[in-house]
Amino acid sequence: MTMIEYVRSRSMPLPLVYNRLALEWMGAVSSMLKIYDTYSSIFYKALMMLLQEDGVSSKENPYMRMLNIMDAMLDEELKSERFAHLLTDYLDSWLSIHAMLKRIYPVRHYDIMLEDILAEQFRSYTRMLSFMLSTQNLPIDASGYDVVYIKGKVRLLHYRGGKGYPILIVYAMINRYHIMDVSKDKSVVRRLIEGGLDVYMLDWGHMGYEDEHLSLEDYIHILDEVVDKVREVSSKDRISMLGYCWGGIVSLIYASLYKQKLNSLIVMAAPVDFDKDDGILAVWAKAIDARRLVEEYGHMNGQALDIAFLLRNPVRYTVMKYLNLWKRINDRAFVETFYAVERWLYNTPTVPGRFYEQIIEDLYKGNMLVRGLLEVDGKRVDLKSIDIPLLTIVAENDDLTAPASTLAVNDHVSSKEKRVMSIPGGHVGLCISSIAHKQLWPNVARWVIEKARESSIEEANGRSVGGGKENQG
Template sequence: MTRPVFTAQQLFTEISQFNQQLTDSYRTLQSLPECTVGPSPKDCIHTEDKLQLYKYRSEVKQSCQTPLLICYALVNRPYMLDLDKQGSFITRLTDSGIPVYLIDWGYPDAADRYLDMDDYINGYLHNCVEQVKHHSGQPKINLLGICQGGCLSLTYTSLFPDNIKNLITMVTPIDFHTPDNMLSHLIQQINVDLMVDTLGNIPGQMLNDAYAALMPMRLSLQKYLNMPAQCSTEQQAANFLRMEKWINDSPDQAGEMFREFVTQFFHNNGFINNSVQVSNQPVSLKQIRQPILNVFGRYDHLVPPAASKALNGLTASDDYQALEIKSGHIGVFVSQKSQQTVAPAISQWLTARDQ
């Protein structure tokens, strides 16, 4: 004889609780005060086309003389590092005495369709590095690249090694052909030339759809069924809303840059095959002798740990350190646990190498 999996009483209790959470979250979200992001005070010190370079203010005595420039990915927006005061990765860095600068790439539009890797590396990134050097009065800077920004930072450091004192890569793909990289597997046979020739700039929404396709049910069914419980208090609801705003704020990608990045990294696995070129200049990671801190998430589904770990041994650095964080791609920056680990570890690592 079989027995019922759930009794009517069990179901009644569960659904009553869910309904209550549903109405509570509805009320909480209705009455939520204005939800803002990027609370840390900052000044724009340089603009170029749509790019803005910020210096974060700090009242804390500097523990590190060399300024830190954060190079975020071109996909999504950098305010993920400063969503709210309490959980701000940036604030944790500035509070520990690190002078922080950040590149905001802006939103490319049709006029930026032909921006390529040369423009981003030799143009925008290089100009930002020079601006930070000038603004801080230091001959070199520390560079921190996040995800795709890590690839740009590695490329930059190998082309302009004299400008960089220490290099930090965070959730950065190095080996794009690891067997567990679903995004890379899905993009291998996509005709990127056809895509860029047809669409011009790549719509941000298309990238969001591609990311959602990596875990379709977890990012829909599970996420939305958990939403009422996650929005029951004002603080939780505000956190949820800020994260949703960030997820949906996805800039279009400059067409030529997208073509080059997909071809050189996703298709040709450029770092591993030593084939990356920027405007015909060969890029060799062996040019990098700087100390390197490589931070990655153990449960990262976008950039699997193996893709990041591959950096070990590819450069000429004799001071390479890997830091594995028990979280996912975004969790490395925003999860409560990571917040207590990651920024302090970076701060310590930089301070120890500031001689």
């Protein structure tokens, strides 16, 4: 059946359908051109400012100076209400087109096909890069592990060589866990093992169309099963948990509901007070209609997120990084890390629609986590109920999660032991920068062990007191 035959079978007037589609298409094109004009205008203005500047040191790289000018201009413009309106106008027009097409013709298989094509473009890029840099044999995981739990696409990885107190890393759902074990020299997992910890990783896997129904509650249920498995394998009643980015959000929620299973919590670069998250992506997230997006597509496409990440600063996140690569092309360790990060960066999984909608609407827009309005399975999530030792980790120049948003967690929990660790650099630098591996992660391991020991002593004293009372009775 052709589209025209399908429309006629639904008794819909073709002229009206075509007129509305044409109007929405024109609106989408108009918004897209305005967005393009915003970027090109900033590039042109930065170039003109560079050419008109007086007194610039001859030793200063003109290209870097122009990039710095563009950084400031992009940061201001892309957070503005004007740009947010442009973005929402474009998205609204596109979603309206999709809604009309969906009403008159089954477009689901076209959505799947187009998303597969987009994903293949990113995979082709990483294959080409691998060929050019001779990194075809570079393993995805730098450290060996055993899979000790599987549920659907979710796996629990237990890394070999670890000993001592267990720590569970809860990674974000909008990327894969590989950045925590990206290479031998840049492996957070290895630093923690070297620090004397027994390391476990929660791998959320690649969610697909069949997982669109998964909600925040489902993620919490899975996390609880995983925690119980870690307790079983490690033979420990309590474990330490490290939540990174959106994984930190879920970890906080979990800790408020099941703190008795944890002896310490680490929140790393996770948005907590969303009113204080003024990063570009947070501003955009607060502007879009997540409910409508999920209603149309059922999920948030991973490659669409990749494009959004690039649009924060197209020149710096495309041209600049390849110039840096060229400068250090003879540094094999740098080249391999560069490729490993690129491979990780463009392997973004689909985010289930229900979960994505809850995160955007309830947290980014409603800020319900710190306001005490969020509920999971009918239970109110109260951050004040968290009284276990808390470590907050931030990157000083994080442009994905504002440090102020993460640090705000200390104002909303009841923990007596609160510590903050910070390093220069950005969001990903927490995992791959030299200073992170030389200073941050050894300190994190020592803190976890110290708090785990204190927890063990408290438990032993509690049992001793309890036993003494029973004997007296």
